[in-house]
Amino acid sequence: MGNIDSYERPPERFTMPRQPIVAHTLTNLDRATARFRSEVGKIALVTTMGALHAGHLALVRFARTKARRVIVSIFVNPTQFAPQEDFASYPRTFEADFAALQALGVDLVWAPAAEVMYPPGFATRVTPEGPAVVALEDKFRPHHFGGVATVVAKLFTQVRPHIAIFGEKDYQQLKVVTRMAADLDLRVNVIGVPTVREPDGLALSSRNVYLSGEERARAPTLHRVLKECAARILNGKPIAAVTADGAAELERTGFVVDYLAARHAETLAPVTSPRDGPIRLLVAAKLGRTRLIDNIAV
């Protein structure tokens, strides 16, 4: 009998990970999370807009090491895009995303429709301040962090995770969400994970697919210039001169620079010298029609 049993049910290491539950409605989400909450151990949430790449998957892997249950949300959030931005053309690849999440043993995929997230009559918005109003992304995308904070506050409330994993790739977003979760008593521990990069240094992004072959070849300059700027600041060069030189080099490479700035790594306030505290260098620049962002610690 034992033989027949082991023949029919292969050893654990040969079995595929179980299918994640997919919830599209709050009722189904609640059903699954109620069960997870009744268990011992933490629930982690990784929020995404889909089009998953190795950067997103690094967050999921990290979540797996910190929590018993891992929930990934996939929602392309209309309220964080301005009218002229790429909401309509943003890549949507649910089948491939689902397969990747299944392979990593994710427990639940939360994929609400726009009408579930924003039903008719929806009229409330979270307006973050502090790190959301420091003249970086907020200067060029004025309504962006309002949209991000609103949807992330809703996702935290819907899922009620113990921890939430965000990428340092979107460094200002990480600071805004961390502040928002604390200020609104959402009882979520927000944890940042380092940026995953291509071998040539380009930060992985769902928007990299927009780059032409020729733009893709120039794109790694963004990270190289950040590293050069960090090294020069550490060598005692004046910060204003370093960031001005870095921006000029990017413009020579064909970028249109929105900002290249040295900021306090926690508050994102401007800094003039390493004595002002830990420094983060942040950059946003357009290459053709594609807007890229990146940042590194000094």
Ligand code: PAJ
């Ligand atoms: P999205 O751009 O899909 O990113 C989802 C998460 O993946 C974010 O925490 C982001 O910082 C992280 N991420 C993206 N590229 C990364 C990389 N190369 N390395 C490490 N982490 C990376 O950010 C959003 O979606 C949205 O604003 C969202 C928070 C989901 C709210 O709508």
